[in-house]
Each structure stands twice: as structure tokens, then as C-alpha cells.
Amino acid sequence: MAMKRSYLGEFEEIVLLTVAVMEGQAYGVALTHEIIEQTGRSVRLNQIHAALQRLEDKGMVKSEMGEPTAERGGRRKRLFTVTAYGRRTLQEIQDVRVNLWTRMPDPFNPAISL
Amino acid sequence: MTKKQPANFIIHCSFYIIHYAPPRLADRLLRFFCAPHRLEEVQGDLHEEFAWQVERIGEQQARWRYWRDVVGFIKPFAVKRELNQYPKPTNTDMLRNYLKVAFRNLVKNKGYSAITIGGLSAGMAVAMLIGLWIYDELSYNTYHQHYDRIAQVMQHQTVNGHISSQESIPVPLDAELRAKYGTNFKHQAMAAYPGDRILSYGVKKMARPGNYMDAEMPEILSLHMLKGSRNGLKELNSILLSASTAQALFGNVDPIGKLINIEGRPM
Numbered sequence: 001m002a003m004k005r006s007y008l009g010e011f012e013e014i015v016l017l018t019v020a021v022m023e024g025q026a027y028g029v030a031l032t033h034e035i036i037e038q039t040g041r042s043v044r045l046n047q048i049h050a051a052l053q054r055l056e057d058k059g060m061v062k063s064e065m066g067e068p069t070a071e072r073g074g075r076r077k078r079l080f081t082v083t084a085y086g087r088r089t090l091q092e093i094q095d096v097r098v099n100l101w102t103r104m105p106d107p108f109n110p111a112i113s114l
Numbered sequence: 115m116t117k118k119q120p121a122n123f124i125i126h127c128s129f130y131i132i133h134y135a136p137p138r139l140a141d142r143l144l145r146f147f148c149a150p151h152r153l154e155e156v157q158g159d160l161h162e163e164f165a166w167q168v169e170r171i172g173e174q175q176a177r178w179r180y181w182r183d184v185v186g187f188i189k190p191f192a193v194k195r196e197l198n199q200y201p202k203p204t205n206t207d208m209l210r211n212y213l214k215v216a217f218r219n220l221v222k223n224k225g226y227s228a229i230t231i232g233g234l235s236a237g238m239a240v241a242m243l244i245g246l247w248i249y250d251e252l253s254y255n256t257y258h259q260h261y262d263r264i265a266q267v268m269q270h271q272t273v274n275g276h277i278s279s280q281e282s283i284p285v286p287l288d289a290e291l292r293a294k295y296g297t298n299f300k301h302q303a304m305a306a307y308p309g310d311r312i313l314s315y316g317v318k319k320m321a322r323p324g325n326y327m328d329a330e331m332p333e334i335l336s337l338h339m340l341k342g343s344r345n346g347l348k349e350l351n352s353i354l355l356s357a358s359t360a361q362a363l364f365g366n367v368d369p370i371g372k373l374i375n376i377e378g379r380p381m
Binding site: 033 | 154155158159191
């Protein structure tokens with residue numbers, strides 16, 4: 001199946017998934033902390049910003065400025081949401097993986113587990 | 115189930131935060147390199163992260179971390195300036211647009227362009243040639259101090275109703291001009307026909323263009339004398355040589371007082 005889509009890097013995929021999970025509340029610091037918590041990686045703010053930038057260029061996320069807060073010195077957040085295109089891309093990635101997992105002759109998990 | 119609060123019931127909540135500021139120098143660095151349209155979100159995130167890290171690892175550590183995070187943003191994606199969709203025009207923008215449109219029209223209508231440019235260049239070439247010609251005419255013989263007040267006397271002759279003009283004038287005209295119109299001229303001089311004359315000094319012989327002229331001619335032509343004076347021709351059998359001819363005849367020896375032959379006859 002020749003899919004015409006921009007491919008996602010592994011890190012980009014994680015960021016995109018996290019944006020989807022945090023729907024509406026996804027911005028730089030929150031995403032960084034969430035990804036550190038969920039993956040245990042030492043992720044840094046600039047990496048998240050760069051990935052979000054790439055995702056926005058690819059049209060997988062869109063963003064708008066949110067409300068200013070005190071700990072940000074009255075600066076606004078840039079809040080990200082996944083676009084329909086980004087959602088479909090995630091779905092396609094998932095479909096490919098599920099398809100491959102089901103065809104695996106000797107799955108790591110036994111078919112019947114009790 | 116939540117109970118509805120009365121609309122005029124306002125909770126006043128005041129609290130104090132011990133506010134640690136991130137390193138100012140790092141902030142200045144960030145402001146310096148970060149693209150203006152990204153600065154707000156980037157700096158806001160950095161400050162929020164700093165506040166969070168102060169709680170987690172203490173102020174000193176957080177300050178170091180802040181530096182590290184700021185430096186981490188020195189990447190093209192953060193530094194690259196936003197392309198303005200409506201850039202502010204400069205003084206030359208309109209002119210550059212004219213040039214661009216002109217060039218595109220030239221490329222589009224190649225035939226007409228060739229005719230136009232060809233015609234213009236032919237016209238310009240002719241105009242420049244005319245200019246050179248006029249310049250030559252106007253600059254010709256301006257070496258002479260009174261070049262605009264020197265005149266050559268010529269004569270008209272009517273033969274069978276046909277007027278012809280010529281340089282040759284009868285010799286008596288000289289005396290006539292001096293007698294009748296002498297007050298109108300400061301100087302007056304007759305000359306023979308110009309042509310090559312053979313000069314010889316010892317065994318050296320050479321042909322040089324020259325002319326037999328009245329003594330006043332050097333004064334009329336305001337010649338720049340390298341040696342001798344403009345009155346030198348007052349003595350009969352004297353010659354006025356150009357520097358190059360004198361050099362050719364005598365070398366570096368002083369030419370004053372030397373005897374040479376002209377057309378085989380002693381001067």
C-alpha cells in the first residue's frame with residue numbers, strides 16, 4: 001500500500017500522540033513533562049519545540065496562542081491541537097502496526113494466555 | 115452536583131510567591147537570537163520550566179538548567195525570522211518592480227524588443243558619433259590663445275556668373291589690408307602653401323611639413339617657445355623648428371645658432 005503521506009519520525013510520533021492525548025492543553029512545558037513521565041526519556045524543551053514546529057509545517061498540528069499565566073511572566077502559551085490529517089496519519093501508523101502484529105507467526109505473547 | 119454560586123459572590127484570594135527570576139543574561143541572549151514571533155512562547159515556556167525546576171531541584175541548579183535550555187534553542191527553527199507576507203516597501207522597491215516588469219515585457223515581445231533596442235542603439239551610435247565630431251570641431255586648434263579671433267583671408271572670384279572661393283590671394287592685398295584696415299588687426303601675416311620641406315644638417319637629411327611665413331605668425335598663433343623668442347623670424351633666413359624636429363636634427367645639442375639647409379639651399 002503506497003501511502004502518500006509525510007512520514008513521521010519516532011520522536012515526532014510520540015509528540016503528536018501526546019498532543020492528541022492532552023487535547024486542548026498541549027503546550028511546550030506540559031508536553032515535555034508529560035513525555036518525560038510517560039517514556040522516561042530525558043527530553044528537553046527545545047527538542048519539543050523543534051518537533052512541534054516540524055509537525056506544524058507538515059500540517060499535523062495547528063496552534064493558537066492561549067492565556068498568559070503568572071509563572072510565565074505574563075506571557076502566553078502556544079496551544080497545539082492535532083489536525084484531521086495528523087489524526088489520520090496516527091491512525092494509519094497504528095493500522096500498519098496492528099496488521100503486522102496480527103500476522104506475526106510467533107507472537108511474543110502466547111495466543112492463549114491464562 | 116454543584117451548587118450555583120450567587121453571581122455577586124466573589125472570592126478574593128491573595129497569596130505571595132517567592133519569585134525567583136531566571137538569569138537575566140541568559141534572557142538577554144535569548145532575546146538576541148530568538149525570532150521575535152517565537153520569543154513569547156519560547157520565553158514563557160522557559161520561565162515556566164524554570165519556576166518548576168526551582169521547586170524541584172533548587173534555585174542554583176535551576177539557573178544552570180535555564181542556561182542550558184536557552185542555549186538549546188540556538189537552532190535554525192527558533193532563530194529563523196518570520197517571512198513577512200506584507201513587507202514594508204523601501205524606496206527602491208517600486209523602481210525595482212518597474213525594472214522587473216520592463217525586463218519581462220522585453221522577454222515576452224522579443225521581436226519588438228529587437229526592433230526597439232536596435233533602433234535605439236543605432237540612434238545612440240549616430241548621436242555619439244555626432245557628439246564626437248562636434249567635440250573635435252570645438253576643441254580643434256584651441257591650443258592657440260586667440261583661436262577664436264584668428265582669421266584667414268580668402269577671396270571670391272566670379273567667373274561667368276559662377277562664384278569660386280580660394281585660399282590664394284594676390285600678394286598686393288597684404289599692403290592694401292595694412293593700409294586700409296590696419297587698425298582692425300593687431301597682427302597680419304602672409305604664408306606660402308604648406309607642404310613637406312627637406313631639411314639637412316651636415317649629413318642628416320629629413321622631410322618635414324613646414325611653411326614660409328611672415329615674422330608675425332608666431333605671435334598670431336601664440337606659440338609656446340621652448341628656446342629663443344617669437345621675434346626670431348624677423349631676421350631673414352631664420353627658421354622656427356618644432357622640438358621634435360630640432361631633436362631629430364641636432365640631438366640633444368642646443369639648436370640655437372646652428373646653420374641648416376632647406377631644400378638644398380642654406381638658410
